[in-house]
Amino acid sequence: MIFWNSESRFLAGWEIDFDNTEELKKILLTQGVNKDGFHYFSSLQTATELIIRKHRIVKVIQHSEGRQSEEIVAVDLPIEHWPDRALFFLLKDSAGKHRIGGGCPSDFILPTHEKLKTPFVFIGTLDTSDEHFAWINLPRLDIAYPLYECNSGIFLDYSKPLTPVIINPQTFESAWYDGSIAVTDQVTFQEQRFKAVDKLNSLGDQHMLCGVPLWYQAPDIPVCPKTGALMQYVCTINSDSAIGVEDKNGIEDLPFGNYLTFGDYGRLYVFYQPDSKVVYLRIQF
Known part of the structure; x- marks a missing residue:
């Protein structure tokens, strides 16, 4: 499924509880990573790509050593801004x-x-x-x-x-x-x-x-x-x-x-x- 007017953001790791607002906020603020960091994590372990449209996560893609799995979701973002951290x-x-x-x-x-x-x-x-x-x-x-x-x-x-x-x-x-x-x-x-x-x-x-x-x-x-x-x-x-x-x-x-x-x-x-x-x-x- 293609989501128009969407953007990708990246997280280091994959253990993310999208139903727990406070834990999701902590993950975004701590595990948010830039593109280079995304490649590092996806090579060693797993990295998560969030497809975001209108302040909502609409798709989650997990990347691991060249493989990926996708899931359609509908999760409101608990915060609007978080850093893309550099390793x-x-x-x-x-x-x-x-x-x-x-x-x-x-x-x-x-x-x-x-x-x-x-x-x-x-x-x-x-x-x-x-x-x-x-x-x-x-x-x-x-x-x-x-x-x-x-x-x-x-x-x-x-x-x-x-x-x-x-x-x-x-x-x-x-x-x-x-x-x-x-x-x-x-x-x-x-x-x-x-x-x-x-x-x-x-x-x-x-x-x-x-x-x-x-x-x-x-x-x-x-x-x-x-x-x-x-x-x-x-x-x-x-x-x-x-x-x-x-x-x-x-x-x-x-x-x-x-x-x-x-x-x-x-x-x-x-x-x-x-x-x-x-x-x-x-x-x-």
Whole structure:
């Protein structure tokens, strides 16, 4: 069926609940992507093309590795405007501004709470002098995460960015707890530098995705618990067997291997809300 006077807009991913107005709004604002991003997602996973006519979605086309499927729908748009976001990437580069691993900065205090059985571990730092991350409005973004403890997503208050505070300690549970890892132990990973680039030479390039998230489970787009504002995606940090352990601090064997890994070789999703200075961290694998 041809729809005259229509336009195409693109979304990264395919898990979209068109019957849930609030969730659809979050998807449009977070997963809306430009044409280059559409091609990236349709090559690696699935991307969605929306055919829009008179402020209504009239057709949904899912594109995946050269295949496509279509569905005629009639869904009113919950918002009129949303951005077509551009992807960018973090590539390994010894001269890069950003780093994963290395020692925790001496002035950064790792979050802690009495509900934690295992410690937060320093993951890395994003240098916000890079124009790609200037919107974060902090001098730098230090990222730490409790690698060896279950949680359903962590909100951290970065109002004082050197001493972030856990907002939702009820998120922690002990399902992964290994008694060999005490709260006072700290693991240090080998340092790897990264640079931000707007284009990849090849999809085979090892890279960390920025701009728009690629979900490996259902989308989990957070809302700031302090303000109710939608949080903005920062980046995805990948597990990486090439980033080994610099110092295990006396721990003989780490639960998931002696290298940087998020659960069963998963990914850490990082979101930020610049007005409230709240960070959200969640892994998927």
